[in-house]
Amino acid sequence: MSENKWVVLLGAPGCGKGTQAEYLINQYGFKTVSVGELLRSNRETIVPELGKTIGEVISSGALLPDGIVLDLVRKELKSIGDLNGVNLIYDGFPRTVGQAEEMDKVAAEFGTKIGYVLNFVVDDEVITKRILGRYKCSNCGKIYNDFFLKPEVDGVCDVCGSKEFDRRADDNEESLKKRLSEYHSKTSALIEYYTNSGALRNIKADADFEEVRHSVLESLNLIEGEK
Ligand SMILES: [Zn+2]
Numbered sequence: 001m002s003e004n005k006w007v008v009l010l011g012a013p014g015c016g017k018g019t020q021a022e023y024l025i026n027q028y029g030f031k032t033v034s035v036g037e038l039l040r041s042n043r044e045t046i047v048p049e050l051g052k053t054i055g056e057v058i059s060s061g062a063l064l065p066d067g068i069v070l071d072l073v074r075k076e077l078k079s080i081g082d083l084n085g086v087n088l089i090y091d092g093f094p095r096t097v098g099q100a101e102e103m104d105k106v107a108a109e110f111g112t113k114i115g116y117v118l119n120f121v122v123d124d125e126v127i128t129k130r131i132l133g134r135y136k137c138s139n140c141g142k143i144y145n146d147f148f149l150k151p152e153v154d155g156v157c158d159v160c161g162s163k164e165f166d167r168r169a170d171d172n173e174e175s176l177k178k179r180l181s182e183y184h185s186k187t188s189a190l191i192e193y194y195t196n197s198g199a200l201r202n203i204k205a206d207a208d209f210e211e212v213r214h215s216v217l218e219s220l221n222l223i224e225g226e227k
Contacts, residue, residue, distance in 0.1 A: 003085075003115075004083060004084070004085065004086060004087065004088070004110075004112040004115075005030075005087040005088070005115060005116060005220060006087075006088050006090070006107060006112055006113065006114050006115055006116070007024075007030070007087070007088065007089045007090065007114075007115075007116045007117070007118065007220065008089075008090045008093075008094065008114055008116070008117045008118070008194070008199075009021060009089060009090070009091065009117075009118050009120065010117060010118065010119045010120065010187060010190065010191065010194075011118075011119065011120030011121075011122070011205065012120075012122065012124070012127055012179075012180055012183045012184070013127070013131070013179060013180075013183065014122070014127040014130045014131045015120040015121075015122045015127065015205050016120060016122070016205050016209070016212060017118070017120045017205070019209065020120075020212060020213060020216050021089050021091065023213060023216075024087075024089060024216070024220075025089070028087065028222065029087065030087045030088065030089050031080065031086060031087070031088050031089070032088070032089045032090075032091050033073060033076055033077070033088055033089070033090050033091065033093070034091040034092060034093075035069060035072070035073065035090075035091070035092050035093040036091070036092050038072040038073070038076055039072070042072060046068060066096075066098050066099050066102050069093070069099060070099070070102045070103070070106060073093070073103070073106060074106055074109075077106070077110060083110055083112070090103075090114075094190065095186065095190070096186075096189075096190070097189050097190060097193050100114075100190060100193050100194070101193075104197075113199075114194075114197070114199055115199055116199055116201065116219065116220055117194040117197075117199040117200045117201065118201050118203050118216060118219055118220075119191060119194075119200055119201065119202050119203060120203050120205035120212075121202050121203065121204060121205055121206075122205045122206045123206055124177075124180050126206045127176075127180065128173065128176060128177075128180075129145070129146075129147040129148070130145065130147075130148070131176055132172075132173060132176065133145040133146035133147040133148065134167075134168070135165045135166060135167045135168075136165065136166055137157040137159065137160060137162050137164070137165055137166075138162060138164035138165055138166050139157065139160050139162035139164060140157060140159050140160040140162065142157055142158065142159045142160070144165070201219040203215050203216060203219060
């Protein structure tokens with residue numbers, strides 16, 4: 001019988017945890033429990049109960065009554081069926097210490113625990129460069145970055161030769177700074193909680209994809225440690 005790995009991913013916007021989660025899902029058969037998706041797919045019952053639009057509900061995820069969120073998670077877990085040996089990633093949840101405490105109880109009901117909390121640590125400065133420097137080819141969609149990945153010939157797409165590029169308009173430095181500082185203040189208590197539970201693993205996430213993947217796999221005991 002294999003162990004259930006129940007994994008929580010923590011990290012600021014732009015830390016790269018989504019890409020690593022995708023890898024675990026595709027290569028290691030992890031399933032994902034996304035509270036955002038659960039809220040969206042259960043909007044008919046939740047919205048009348050709260051008297052808010054689903055957009056408001058999702059964007060204020062941390063402010064949702066814990067009971068509603070935990071019931072959704074519990075229902076979703078039951079719908080998976082036999083959880084023996086099923087590895088799960090919790091995406092965007094828990095957001096508060098209260099939710100984390102409740103989630104520990106839910107895990108115990110299923111005979112397991114949140115054993116791995118991967119905390120993707122990236123300097124805010126690096127995140128800022130990743131997000132604000134990002135642009136893509138309007139023609140083929142190839143992603144570039146002013147700081148990390150420029151086309152070989154300035155202003156010409158390596159892949160298709162197009163000279164047209166798109167930048168996201170909604171990211172400016174001021175709003176990003178605000179989002180990052182909100183993230184840190186909301187998450188510090190959660191980090192402390194999982195440090196105390198012994199589940200927290202810090203992932204140095206400002207390295208390249210392969211290196212980050214390596215430390216993710218190592219932290220989850222999916223490969224033998226090297227070095
Ligand atoms: Zn292109």
